[in-house]
Amino acid sequence: MTAVDLRVAQRPNAPMTTYRYDEYDSAFVRERVAEFREQVNRRLSGALTEEEFRPFRLMNGLYLQLHAYMLRVAIPYGTLTARQMRRLADIADRWDKGYGHFTTRQNLQYNWPKLVDTPDILESLADVEMHAIQTSGNCIRNVTADHFAGVAPDEIEDPRPTAEFLRQWSSLHSEFSFLPRKFKIAVNGAVSDRAAIEVHDIGLEAISNDAGELGFRVSVGGGLGRTPIVGSFINEFLPWQHLLSYLDAILRVYNRYGRRDNKFKARIKILVKALTPEVFAEKVDAEWAHLKDGPTTLTEAEVQRVAQFFVDPAYQPLQDQSAALAALDSEHPGFARWRARNTAAHKKPGYVAVTLSLKPTGVAPGDVTDKQLEAIADLAERYSFGEVRNSHEQNMILADVEQTQLFQLWGELREHGFATPNIGLLTDIICCPGGDFCSLANAKSIPIAEAIQRRFDDLDYLFDIGEVDLNISGCMNACGHHHVGHIGILGVDKKGEEFYQVSLGGSANRDASLGKILGPSFAQEDMADVIEKVIKVYVEQRTEDERFIDTYRRIGIDPFKERVYAANH
Structure with a gap:
């Protein structure tokens, strides 16, 4: 059977920075x-x-x-x-x-x-070419990717065309519409993993082999929730042409062997663990033997059809403005703080990617008003070729901002509440809606986030603490990804009252790790004090240039446990 294109219809006048519906x-x-x-x-x-x-x-x-x-x-x-x-x-x-x-x-x-x-x-x-299909149910959910896709200097391959292939392949796929449980795929194309691929049902990492050929490293069986597991890499180099047929094989094995008698044991991570990754990979290879080189084989023409929607915008030939920006930094300390935390390097000279913080104190992390959504649209048109991204850290990104426009942009972001200089810091909290909205939650998440933000509202101290990922979930479904926070907080129910369990040492980045529970849970009013004690241990114990996660991995959990629980006995 020869390879065929998945779809051939195109829109001749489509913009060249984002995919347009056919x-x-x-x-x-x-x-x-x-x-x-x-x-x-x-x-x-x-x-x-x-x-x-x-x-x-x-x-x-x-x-x-x-x-x-x-x-x-x-x-x-x-x-x-x-x-x-x-x-x-x-x-x-x-x-x-x-x-x-x-x-x-x-x-x-x-x-x-x-x-x-x-x-x-x-x-x-x-x-406007949007929908809500497959954002729920036991199907392949929204495919996620690096929010700096296409502009990151460490990028091997832009992951967006791959993610678009997966969207087209998975949308209304009759065989995969009633899986044993929900299914999530993430794609990363850079040296750094900003898509958290190892805690997804399938994680794809773009790589090149020694011959310079593009392929994917494939992780299977990652996930959080009640049974958090870091995924296992079952294929170290999958040629790009066979991406869809190999994923077909994975989903078929899951559909055949995945449990349907218990929803808490139905995720693919449970199956991979039960079979072992090696046996699961063998079953995938056996299934793939019937699919490889079939009609879902990707062609060069199909790749070009999709890739044409993700070419570079009309960049100007600019010079790097580091010297001029450094002078502005010295005149405006607030601008310097913001630029240090909320801008990222760009593959093109004279440009940066700018992250708009949705984490000001007193606002539920990730919430944005209708007026702010309008403002972001205006900013995207004036500063970033009419495009905006959102990250799994619940912030927004203008990916293509000229360095010469940074100071003006900073002023406008301040007016709209997007200039909090906390990206990657303790108050850049990932947080689910929790008990304020969700019927599944055991406890509220948003008040805990606000209490911690207020406790650490001193920007100088926040910058001195450095990079810390703090994630909060209101229940074991882990929508706030607490398992992979450097500091994770989980809402639990104790005889009808809301308490909070703390874990340390998680990471969603490359070589992902799951946090270890600190000990017995805490009352809501104690949480800001608990986090402050954890941070003080880190500040006292760290060596130069160590992040929180580095210090934790060096000294272990015991020093934190001793400090936090000492005053309670």
Whole structure:
């Protein structure tokens, strides 16, 4: 069987920085909206009970939370146009309570839509080539990627075309629409892992072999939740042509052998652990033997078709402005702080990538108002070729900003609340909505994040502490990725009261690790004190240039445990 292209239709006038829907994409999204509108009408009329309606709404990203429905919108590989940002703002204003919430899956959630309005919301999204399909349910979820894709100096290959292949391959894939459990894929194309691939069901890392050929290193069986596991690499070099057929084989093995009798043991990580990675890989290879070189084999023409949407924007031939920026730093300490933490190196001279912090003190991490969404759209058009990214750390990125415009941009970001200079620092907290919204949560997350932010509001001290990843989850589903925080906080229920368990030593980066539980849990009012004690041990014990995670790995958990619990006995 010869290789064929997955799809050939193109839009001749599509912009060249983000993928645009073709006729197939547009048709299936519109058809799904029409189907869902009918399902909603049946629910509202009483023809469907809530239990009967449940599978229909989940297939369209609609959850029933603690107080209201929640709609989760897909943002494939975290890339948005200014036009799409404005539509998200409009939806927040018209059909929600004036804000949205960016998640650790590079999605956006609306927490207060009315059921009767959800078909109109989905139709509005379809108008700007967006949807909520497969943001829930036992299917392949939104594919995530490095938020610096295409601009990072350490990039081997832009992961966005690969992520787009996976979006097209997985969307409404009938064989993988009813998996044993939800399924998440992340793609990284750089030396640094900014996509956390080792804690996903499948993680893909772009690599080159000795002959200079492109391929992927494939990790399987990572994941957090009730049973956190770091994935295992089962293929050290998968040629790019065979990406889809190999992933087909992985999903088929999972579909065949994955447990369906217990949802808590249904994730692929449980299967890989039970079989061992070696045996799982053997089963994948056996299945792949029937699929390799089949119709899903990627061709050069297909790669070029998708890659054309991710070429560089119209960069100007600029000179590096480091000297001029250093002079501004000396005149404006606030600008210097912000530039040190919130800008990242760019592959092109004279440009930087800028991260907009969504973590000011007193605001739920990841929340953004409709007015702020509009402002980000304006900023993207004026400073970054009309494109914006969102990260799994729940921040926004303008990926292509001229260095000469940084000072002006900083001023505008301050006006809109995006200039908190805390990217990568302790107050850049990853946090799920927790018990304030989620019916699954054991405890609130947002008040804990705010208490810690207020305790560490001294910027000089925050900068002195240095890089610390602090993640908070309201329950064992781990939507806040607490297992892989340098400091992780988990909300737990103790006889109907909210308590918090602390773990140390997790990391979502290359050579990922899971945190180790510090000891018995703490009451809400104690949490800021606990984190302060943990940080003091680090500051006292660190050597020059050590990050928190480095010190923890050198000295272990005992010094932290002794300090934290000493005053309680």
